[in-house]
Amino acid sequence: MKSFDVVTIGAGGASYPAAFRLKKAGFSVIMIDDKGIMSGNCLAEGCVPSKAIIETVHTYKRISDFGDFRINYRDILKRKDKVQILRNGLHRKELEEAGIEILKGVAKIIDSSTVEVKTEAGNIKLNYKHLIIGSGAYTYMPQIKGIEYAITSADLFRIDPKIKDLPESIAIIGGGYIGVETASYMSIMGSRVELIERSDRILMDMDPEIVGKLEPLLPDMRVHFNNSVISIEPDGDGYKTTIIDNNGKSDSVITACVMMATGREPLIPEGTEEAGIKFNRKGIIVNSSMQTNIPNIYATGYVNGIAPLFHAAKRQSLIAANCIMSGDMPVDRFQDNCVPFTVYTIPNMSFTGITPEKAKELGIKYIKSKYKMADDSLAEIYNEPGGELDLIFDEDMKIIGGYVIGNDAGNIINEISMGLSKGLTARDFAELPHQHPMTFEGLDSAARKLF
Amino acid sequence: MKSFDVVTIGAGGASYPAAFRLKKAGFSVIMIDDKGIMSGNCLAEGCVPSKAIIETVHTYKRISDFGDFRINYRDILKRKDKVQILRNGLHRKELEEAGIEILKGVAKIIDSSTVEVKTEAGNIKLNYKHLIIGSGAYTYMPQIKGIEYAITSADLFRIDPKIKDLPESIAIIGGGYIGVETASYMSIMGSRVELIERSDRILMDMDPEIVGKLEPLLPDMRVHFNNSVISIEPDGDGYKTTIIDNNGKSDSVITACVMMATGREPLIPEGTEEAGIKFNRKGIIVNSSMQTNIPNIYATGYVNGIAPLFHAAKRQSLIAANCIMSGDMPVDRFQDNCVPFTVYTIPNMSFTGITPEKAKELGIKYIKSKYKMADDSLAEIYNEPGGELDLIFDEDMKIIGGYVIGNDAGNIINEISMGLSKGLTARDFAELPHQHPMTFEGLDSAARKLF
């Protein structure tokens, strides 16, 4: 049986940063991945390709004010594919240079020092000193009649995707961030969008104050709130999706395409339970150093259910690496109050830290200060006056959260997160002369209103 | 004679933030401005309108990969004018709401408690307790034969500007940031650009390492280094600009348009010398609290020559206000090591703090860590692989500077400046999980390379 200092299950953002760091420190490392390639769902069918499409559509939207241009969906996909192929190549090169092996296969945990991998060449047992479970998530598909007619995000985003032309119309089942992002760019490109959401609002698990401000700014789409899907069936060239609302009233929408966007679930590796690793419905249970109840076994990224974000997974992966390098001591910790989260709708919506609803829940008195995009030079230049930037402070004027809707949301949120991480105050933001004329000016402007 | 607690000379970024703050604190305030409107050159003919054009051109450039689009220069100007008109309106409303008066006229300082204003209705004397000189700068026009044929940035950028159509070709005299920014967008729009620069490189007063990395990424332009202009004369529908190089060799360029971009000079108000306020060639001399040698007289913004930037002027203005509110005590200070500076070429170039050349000058040993745009998802999505992000640390791993060339440079630089302002370390940057897939990821990636 081959022995490694460190084995990772998965080769995505939850695994490879640790693998590289540990290899550099002299540990022997192997990554096990069912796709056999590095970077996981994020690059294969997630954040990178969706962002490639969304950014291009956003740029197109901005320029549309200046003429009656047309842009081809196939060209957008070409750019997307190019980025994915380029990044796959970069990753292969990095692996080679570091001398790290990826074993293609599916891992099964045997015990606290052994893992078994089903590969094309048969089952292989590996011995380890430290294990990092970074197995990620899978797309949850509910039991609906005709579910086989529905596409998933992978059909839109993987290299050479199934959906090659902009559907004339689309029914999107699920109003979470994947559903709403897709709805957003499809609508701008000209699709008729029918969004079906079980609850009474979109982005259900996010702060209603923030979502409530985003909603009126979204592109045209028809949202069926409080509706569940009963069945999908072929109907002419398209599909008929039958839905039923809370009162039992039934209706249907006919679209060229139906997409399931009902969320993702942590992918608990086989053998987890038998090996005595504790987990629950949200994922594998870890402490703030990503250690499971077995101290030499770590769970990082989506599989622990703490923060379903690629950048959080990377950080957690490095935390595991730091602890492994210190003899499984919890020397590094995940600070979950300062992770930025962006929904790539058009406009973007970002938030971090304690948002208003959370503050109310926790009974924290807060002071909020707002900067409106309508007053921002750059937003005016882009003709995107909707949205705002809100900073949230506690009574000592320390920043505890913030959100941005509109221009540069996904950029600005980082500095707010840094403020959270380092305990910065309203004065710290007010006194930094942010670059003019950029929307970052809103950070000092908003903070200054309190003085 | 009317008395005010505070008089400001100018109503731009160096003056109005203080005026608003002091008014809120109960001080009586008046602003004196020769244009009679708030926001100064920045809005009238500077950063805001130029940025409006540049951003639109950049967006256009990005979309051009996807088709053979044409965009009309007059439409770009329309958007620009619209933003300027909108912002003038916003400012008028703010002034009204605050109840602050702008006196249209030219100020002359009489003594440490009196100022005289030449207005259309005659000369008016005003008594003050505190004076803020925020008079800004004027465009320097060298004594050249035919200078009257040259346009300045104001002719491109003011509302309803003189230059209404894209010139087929343009000679730009001066390779400072105004010259290079203009050259950059004109070139992308299709003008033939001839840039004439006296020294042997563009952006002479900026770090050669950084500029050297920007230059190969700039759009097509012909640069005449080591050349001075002798004369400008009409030639057919255009102009002939005669230049002479360091070796005395003469040459000429013929273009549809000639632009002077030879820089700006501090506008020292009349009476400054007589009132005993010290100044030199760089501007009015102040301490780090913006106080001149006369403690109740402040000089803020361009006129003190510290940092010729609108956002620096605003901060300095507020410093003056804070000191005035504390009885002319130096309670607030301008931290000049953490001002972000962005050159809005395409691509953008930003820097802050101690750059490599400065570090060498000061004998500071530094550690630099680089992130290449070629490795950045978002830059790849935009097809803008040129450029990089560099963080500069001292030997204690505290950040002392940084620069960014390429995507989101003018955004990312703010978080680096915040790091400088608060003494953050490589670890602080490495441990923040920046939003993915955004170029801000480069901040943690670069910092992490050191661990």
Added chain:
Amino acid sequence: MKSFDVVTIGAGGASYPAAFRLKKAGFSVIMIDDKGIMSGNCLAEGCVPSKAIIETVHTYKRISDFGDFRINYRDILKRKDKVQILRNGLHRKELEEAGIEILKGVAKIIDSSTVEVKTEAGNIKLNYKHLIIGSGAYTYMPQIKGIEYAITSADLFRIDPKIKDLPESIAIIGGGYIGVETASYMSIMGSRVELIERSDRILMDMDPEIVGKLEPLLPDMRVHFNNSVISIEPDGDGYKTTIIDNNGKSDSVITACVMMATGREPLIPEGTEEAGIKFNRKGIIVNSSMQTNIPNIYATGYVNGIAPLFHAAKRQSLIAANCIMSGDMPVDRFQDNCVPFTVYTIPNMSFTGITPEKAKELGIKYIKSKYKMADDSLAEIYNEPGGELDLIFDEDMKIIGGYVIGNDAGNIINEISMGLSKGLTARDFAELPHQHPMTFEGLDSAARKLF
């Protein structure tokens, strides 16, 4: 009627820092004080003289290991008086230099711009723009038969105090910090101490975990828990104090001296209610900027009930000054999570921030790290091995509180408070090489245990 920009009620720590700051900023200022001198109860009969006695006794205790020395209580009082007289002189000089007047008298608030002062020369009305109520507290004396036989802390601590010789025995009524501090030094000096406390523990309003660790280290004293006083009556050369416990069982103690230490109450100035200023049982209600419901009226120090400490009062006073200088805007805030509190028993006990009991109340998960005085070189040198230093971190390893019992407690607590104020982490403490061999080493030692 005389007019002042600022009037303060009181001339103690809650008032004079603001008075000096505002005078320096050019405001006209007057302080009203019933004693007519600066520095309030703290110097007259509070922290300074009690500390003078306690420090001398502590030094005496330390040297006693090295010989059978005797020290005279009258000499201790002489040193105490000398310090008080010296400081009164310093304060008079400071007032003169600043040109600030203290009006001797009792203030009555008339309305939001008028105060009336009863002076020896009759009633005087003063007009003000801003009022700071820094009236402090008075010693609460319960209605007990024979209360007139009891002394208070003032009889021990004022210049030329009533009690000039160490009482052979003392009954101290009240186990709050004044009672316990007095008990502590009296016991070391040789008095027999009988402490009577209504509840079932001393220092009732402090964290039981911390107090529980202090108690076994205190010098000999007999504590009557769960007992109230019924009466005090003369008995021979001394007094008989009759007490009754929770079960109705009566007992008595006979001592040379009886001291009331039942606490202090905020001194709400006359007219507060009529002027419409809101207050409750704890004191005058203020926001975190020390503003009452009437924005130009501030309440600072003991009178607002937030933190009954001289150093907190000084800080609050300056917050009021900062807000007044900014036009009654809440530009500065009191951060009440980082005030150090020390009980000057022998040994000292200090704490700050969120202590264990508070954390449990708030449902905050915390990590505690301990350093024992038994392992500390300096504590060993002093032969004081009892006590410990505990740092309390949240799950992100940010410091949220701490306590110290034993050597240098009242010094070390300051750096912990600074850590709280600036959001420092375990790593920040662990990485600072504190001075050896000093008890401050415990700060890095304790933090390091977590790595």
Added chain:
Amino acid sequence: MKSFDVVTIGAGGASYPAAFRLKKAGFSVIMIDDKGIMSGNCLAEGCVPSKAIIETVHTYKRISDFGDFRINYRDILKRKDKVQILRNGLHRKELEEAGIEILKGVAKIIDSSTVEVKTEAGNIKLNYKHLIIGSGAYTYMPQIKGIEYAITSADLFRIDPKIKDLPESIAIIGGGYIGVETASYMSIMGSRVELIERSDRILMDMDPEIVGKLEPLLPDMRVHFNNSVISIEPDGDGYKTTIIDNNGKSDSVITACVMMATGREPLIPEGTEEAGIKFNRKGIIVNSSMQTNIPNIYATGYVNGIAPLFHAAKRQSLIAANCIMSGDMPVDRFQDNCVPFTVYTIPNMSFTGITPEKAKELGIKYIKSKYKMADDSLAEIYNEPGGELDLIFDEDMKIIGGYVIGNDAGNIINEISMGLSKGLTARDFAELPHQHPMTFEGLDSAARKLF
């Protein structure tokens, strides 16, 4: 040949913190020490025993105001011995619990993976992956006639020391900190002190501004500046020390005892040069991560000449450990601008960061703010009005250094060092309400003077 992951040369503060940390992380570790015990010179004959004497003498001095007490030098030594014995016992227990072996012997470096140890049982070769050289320093003894009559600090401070009674008079050769500390307590105890110093001031390598303020506060001693020692010879019951000044003028002093305090030199282990490890006169050359030119060999503490302090050595030792745990990557750095330094004279003198002379050397403009001990309650209580606390800020009001002479110097300096380490500002110090009435109040008082 036995193999270890980590070998340390020395078992003092430069070695044992790393040894414990690495053992905890799972590394196999051995320490080589010529004394065969943990804690090095610091405990055996350095900071701990000298501090034990000094603190007792200081306490005695304080109490002497209150009576004509006598204290026996033998009793002081008894306390000192007790502390040393106690700490040796604690260390033995820690070693046992951690399971770390100390090999008694003298180490010779063979190559980058081998070390040879001369032990009583013969020479032993050890193989290592990482080596930490923490060999410390030895007392430098100049070639003087009669040097054998002189004692060193070890004769005063080791357990059961040679000098058991207070010498009636002592000549101390060398005005560095060991000489001056010894002079200081000997003088207070009643010895006649003759201090002989080659240069024109004491504490030659420290800032003259600071030393200049300490000097007048020192106890009685006669200092022979600009004098070198020619010879020491017996004279009656004592010794005659012959000195010669810069002008060639000779003199002599006759004392009961002569002490050499001419400094310490780094103890470069045998084989260092042959193994190719670079060093110079100051010690073994390391980067800020304590790595020598051979990346798996570290030099920590006195032997690298960076900061000759036990607390600096401990921190450096942990830096080496952190780097070793990360595969010899420089992940941790020594921040040498924030090490506190205290001279345990009576009164104490402490400093940290950039002191005035250093600032002038570096051309840094600084702002200094002073708090006088004469104004400090606690210093008055101790009747120690001499001395002061000075904070030094750069022009951005960031703290860059500080010093304290007088009460609690060695405590207060720690918070200043923390300020340096974390980039704190004058405002940060001014806004913390430090514990009253303690000398730490000086930190906010001094900072506040700038506002």
